Amino acid sequence: MDIPYSRIKGGVCAAKGFVGNAVSCGIKNPDSDRLDLALVYSEAPCQAAGAFTQNRVKAAPVRMTQSHLRANPVRAIITNSGNANACTGITGLSDARIMARTTGKLLGIRQREVAVGSTGVIGIPLPMMRIEPKLEELVAGIARNKGNDIAKSIITSDTHEKEFAISFEFEGQRIRIGGCAKGAGMINPNMATMLCYITTDANVAKACLDRAVQDAVQNTFNRITIDGDTSTNDTVLVLANGEAGNKTFKRGGKGCQIFSHALQFVMNKLAKAIVRDGERVTKFVTVEVKGAASKSDAKKVAEAVANSSLVKASWNGEDPNWGRIIHAVGYSGANVREEVIDILFNKKQACTGGLQAKTNPEVLRNIVRNREFTITIELNRGKGDYHIYAADLSPEYVDFNRSEYAYWKQAQKDGIFE
Amino acid sequence: MDIPYSRIKGGVCAAKGFVGNAVSCGIKNPDSDRLDLALVYSEAPCQAAGAFTQNRVKAAPVRMTQSHLRANPVRAIITNSGNANACTGITGLSDARIMARTTGKLLGIRQREVAVGSTGVIGIPLPMMRIEPKLEELVAGIARNKGNDIAKSIITSDTHEKEFAISFEFEGQRIRIGGCAKGAGMINPNMATMLCYITTDANVAKACLDRAVQDAVQNTFNRITIDGDTSTNDTVLVLANGEAGNKTFKRGGKGCQIFSHALQFVMNKLAKAIVRDGERVTKFVTVEVKGAASKSDAKKVAEAVANSSLVKASWNGEDPNWGRIIHAVGYSGANVREEVIDILFNKKQACTGGLQAKTNPEVLRNIVRNREFTITIELNRGKGDYHIYAADLSPEYVDFNRSEYAYWKQAQKDGIFE
Numbered sequence: 118m119d120i121p122y123s124r125i126k127g128g129v130c131a132a133k134g135f136v137g138n139a140v141s142c143g144i145k146n147p148d149s150d151r152l153d154l155a156l157v158y159s160e161a162p163c164q165a166a167g168a169f170t171q172n173r174v175k176a177a178p179v180r181m182t183q184s185h186l187r188a189n190p191v192r193a194i195i196t197n198s199g200n201a202n203a204c205t206g207i208t209g210l211s212d213a214r215i216m217a218r219t220t221g222k223l224l225g226i227r228q229r230e231v232a233v234g235s236t237g238v239i240g241i242p243l244p245m246m247r248i249e250p251k252l253e254e255l256v257a258g259i260a261r262n263k264g265n266d267i268a269k270s271i272i273t274s275d276t277h278e279k280e281f282a283i284s285f286e287f288e289g290q291r292i293r294i295g296g297c298a299k300g301a302g303m304i305n306p307n308m309a310t311m312l313c314y315i316t317t318d319a320n321v322a323k324a325c326l327d328r329a330v331q332d333a334v335q336n337t338f339n340r341i342t343i344d345g346d347t348s349t350n351d352t353v354l355v356l357a358n359g360e361a362g363n364k365t366f367k368r369g370g371k372g373c374q375i376f377s378h379a380l381q382f383v384m385n386k387l388a389k390a391i392v393r394d395g396e397r398v399t400k401f402v403t404v405e406v407k408g409a410a411s412k413s414d415a416k417k418v419a420e421a422v423a424n425s426s427l428v429k430a431s432w433n434g435e436d437p438n439w440g441r442i443i444h445a446v447g448y449s450g451a452n453v454r455e456e457v458i459d460i461l462f463n464k465k466q467a468c469t470g471g472l473q474a475k476t477n478p479e480v481l482r483n484i485v486r487n488r489e490f491t492i493t494i495e496l497n498r499g500k501g502d503y504h505i506y507a508a509d510l511s512p513e514y515v516d517f518n519r520s521e522y523a524y525w526k527q528a529q530k531d532g533i534f535e
Numbered sequence: 536m537d538i539p540y541s542r543i544k545g546g547v548c549a550a551k552g553f554v555g556n557a558v559s560c561g562i563k564n565p566d567s568d569r570l571d572l573a574l575v576y577s578e579a580p581c582q583a584a585g586a587f588t589q590n591r592v593k594a595a596p597v598r599m600t601q602s603h604l605r606a607n608p609v610r611a612i613i614t615n616s617g618n619a620n621a622c623t624g625i626t627g628l629s630d631a632r633i634m635a636r637t638t639g640k641l642l643g644i645r646q647r648e649v650a651v652g653s654t655g656v657i658g659i660p661l662p663m664m665r666i667e668p669k670l671e672e673l674v675a676g677i678a679r680n681k682g683n684d685i686a687k688s689i690i691t692s693d694t695h696e697k698e699f700a701i702s703f704e705f706e707g708q709r710i711r712i713g714g715c716a717k718g719a720g721m722i723n724p725n726m727a728t729m730l731c732y733i734t735t736d737a738n739v740a741k742a743c744l745d746r747a748v749q750d751a752v753q754n755t756f757n758r759i760t761i762d763g764d765t766s767t768n769d770t771v772l773v774l775a776n777g778e779a780g781n782k783t784f785k786r787g788g789k790g791c792q793i794f795s796h797a798l799q800f801v802m803n804k805l806a807k808a809i810v811r812d813g814e815r816v817t818k819f820v821t822v823e824v825k826g827a828a829s830k831s832d833a834k835k836v837a838e839a840v841a842n843s844s845l846v847k848a849s850w851n852g853e854d855p856n857w858g859r860i861i862h863a864v865g866y867s868g869a870n871v872r873e874e875v876i877d878i879l880f881n882k883k884q885a886c887t888g889g890l891q892a893k894t895n896p897e898v899l900r901n902i903v904r905n906r907e908f909t910i911t912i913e914l915n916r917g918k919g920d921y922h923i924y925a926a927d928l929s930p931e932y933v934d935f936n937r938s939e940y941a942y943w944k945q946a947q948k949d950g951i952f953e
Contacts, residue, residue: 171866172862172865172866173864173865173866173867173869173870173871173872173873174861174862174864174865174866174871174873174889175865175873203858203862204858204861204873204886204889204890204891205890206874206888206889206890238858239858239859239861239862240857240858240861240886240890240891241891348862349862349865426844426928426932426933426936427936430932430933430936430937431936431937431938431939433933433937434936434937434938434940435938435940436937436938436939436940437940438938438939438940439658440621440622440656440657440658440939441657443592443622443657443658444590444592444621444657444766444767446591446592447590447591447592447593447767448589448590448591448592449591451591452591453591453592454591455591455592455593455622456624468622468658470624471592471622471624472622472623472624472658473622473658473659478940478944478947482940510844510933511933512930512931512933512934512937513930514844514848514933515844515848515851515928515929515930515932515933516930518844518845518848518849518852519848519849519851519852519854519930520849520852520853520854520856521849521854521856521858522852522853522854522855522856522896522900525896526896529896
């Protein structure tokens with residue numbers, strides 16, 4: 118695809134006809150005034166598609182949004198940070214429904230046209246007494262220039278908001294695609310505690326949109342890992358309102374191909390931004406597996422290496438330790454032969470044929486000192502390849518995740534357990 | 536089995552007819568005088584059985600010992616710490632062979648009667664120039680009372696040696712079983728960077744011994760996890776020399792059953808000791824899964840929970856966080872239904888039917904403040920159960936494992952890469 122993309126401003130409200138807003142409810146902490154509730158809304162009806170966590174334990178908003186998407190096109194998203202509304206049973210479903218219904222009513226659309234997304238702590242009901250009174254203000258303030266506020270409102274332990282938008286021309290029409298995402302902990306293939314909302318003014322048929330979203334997620338969000346955990350709330354939602362006025366992109370057509378590619382480009386930017394901003398992350402490592410007996414073997418190897426605590430700790434320590442990498446290759450379950458494995462750091466041989474290569478260790482060490490580097494594992498068994506974006510494991514990550522207990526105390530104070 | 540066991544002294548040399556020795560070679564650090572090379576030897580011929588790493592990348596001593604065991608009974612074990620002799624190719628196999636051959640020659644037995652075990656860093660050839668000159672002294676000094684020295688010599692990042700021995704009476708004969716083990720990092724189901732040597736003076740038929748070792752390993756060493764990694768060198772070796780004079784324990788017989796049970800008792804003590812002394816570990820947690828649709832589902836759930844970085848970090852932070860546990864249950868791949876899951880800490884309900892239980896969080900918190908506690912996950916789906924012994928993940932663990940680079944510099948100084 119040789120269509121040039123232009124980076125544009127506006128994030129999730131960059132595409133024509135999309136507006137939104139974000140307000141502060143004090144969901145996690147009543148004394149805080151950080152933004153934690155947001156709305157994305159399309160002035161025109163939409164096509165919509167999504168991808169959701171494969172965790173068997175699914176948060177209430179995920180279940181509800183999946184059923185809304187099956188029923189009819191969604192054109193609004195109400196989303197909060199600070200509480201995942203997961204493991205909250207009937208109360209949780211009812212709270213998610215109230216959020217969708219009230220928002221729908223205020224916008225003059227049906228409850229089923231509203232998707233809900235939540236992220237944060239698991240097991241504590243949403244403090245609805247702080248959310249409900251804010252919905253009116255949220256809807257009243259919708260505007261075009263709120264993309265950045267929305268991006269800010271969905272982050273939790275992220276250090277900064279993540280948004281990205283592009284435009285490109287196709288058959289004389291300018292198409293815009295933009296979105297925002299949040300990540301940080303619990304990031305793993307098959308997604309995470311991750312939210313990602315993307316909007317586009319492309320006119321896309323439902324079948325094209327569905328397939329484009331699935332493909333793009335496979336190649337982007339399903340290839341990032343921070344801590345090997347997979348959350349209950351992972352959601353990617355894409356809304357397309359057709360305001361660009363292009364001839365409908367139909368599945369199988371050139372336009373659909375061009376659109377898929379552009380969507381993947383946006384998702385890839387957001388996915389990589391999530392890894393780079395992982396909890397207490399100091400390294401961004403591309404783990405590239407080549408020459409596996411099959412693609413599935415290549416994936417097993419990439420995931421085993423990218424999720425090994427010992428490998429990740431060595432990256433944090435700037436130790437070009439190929440020994441730990443090869444041992445993770447060995448237990449990955451893939452069909453490998455030690456004697457033919459090569460391991461390279463930024464194309465410099467660290468291990469050749471399963472043995473220490475002649476490269477001076479200081480050369481390798483200088484590579485691992487960079488904030489970003491690529492590890493290539495050449496298995497020399499076939500044509501399967503795969504890559505994954507991973508992060509190091511720092512003592513600070515563990516320290517950061519030691520306790521959420523203070524939050525439970527707050528929930529008790531809120532009377533939520535009574 | 537109601538046969539009482541008496542705890543006895545002597546560790547791996549507690550059983551009749553077993554002697555050994557340990558010396559210091561400076562394998563990891565030439566300036567250190569810590570014990571790092573050991574020998575266990577049976578004065579009489581033995582039956583022998585073993586269990587080995589399932590990592591596809593296998594260290595040279597593992598490969599050689601497996602072939603020795605297939606060929607004929609092993610009666611001596613030469614073992615070193617400080618270097619794993621893994622990913623060392625032909626040089627590694629040749630070094631392992633030299634260790635077995637020279638030891639055999641000095642003991643007056645065949646090379647194939649000697650097993651070799653190594654543990655330590657991967658990818659650097661053994662410093663044979665420091666090991667070979669010490670073999671004569673090692674063999675010359677063999678004695679009965681060296682069990683503790685041997686236990687000390689095999690440890691690496693362990694904080695103390697691990698040994699355990701028992702005796703029991705069966706049909707008028709006193710039988711002894713004793714052993715030592717090392718663990719620390721890279722401990723996971725299907726074993727680890729773990730070595731365990733057990734000797735017994737029981738007279739056991741090969742078929743009984745093989746089965747007893749496999750069963751006992753399944754129920755002990757394959758149920759412990761520290762960091763989810765599985766090493767290249769894991770070895771459990773059991774030697775039985777028959778010096779107790781009992782009537783041969785044959786597979787299927789009462790004696791074999793009694794012996795299996797006692798062997799498992801010894802292995803369980805050593806396996807638990809490994810978890811308790813895991814690298815920078817502060818908690819010993821029994822993860823117990825009940826009511827799974829199948830035993831294999833129960834195992835998936837136990838392993839997902841016990842290997843989740845976020846769950847383990849919460850134990851370190853003494854946070855009774857059932858939310859992270861249920862999310863690991865959800866991504867374990869097991870067939871579970873969120874709405875019927877109960878989670879208990881030392882039998883106190885934390886989660887009931889997928890929801891926050893009424894137990895005061897302070898009660899749960901006081902349980903997690905203990906050094907040892909049990910988490911029970913009741914899936915209410917069937918009759919499958921499984922348990923696993925796990926440890927927390929501390930910032931200190933990550934810090935401790937950040938770099939082995941100094942060791943590579945030493946290897947360079949040793950001229951091992953030339």
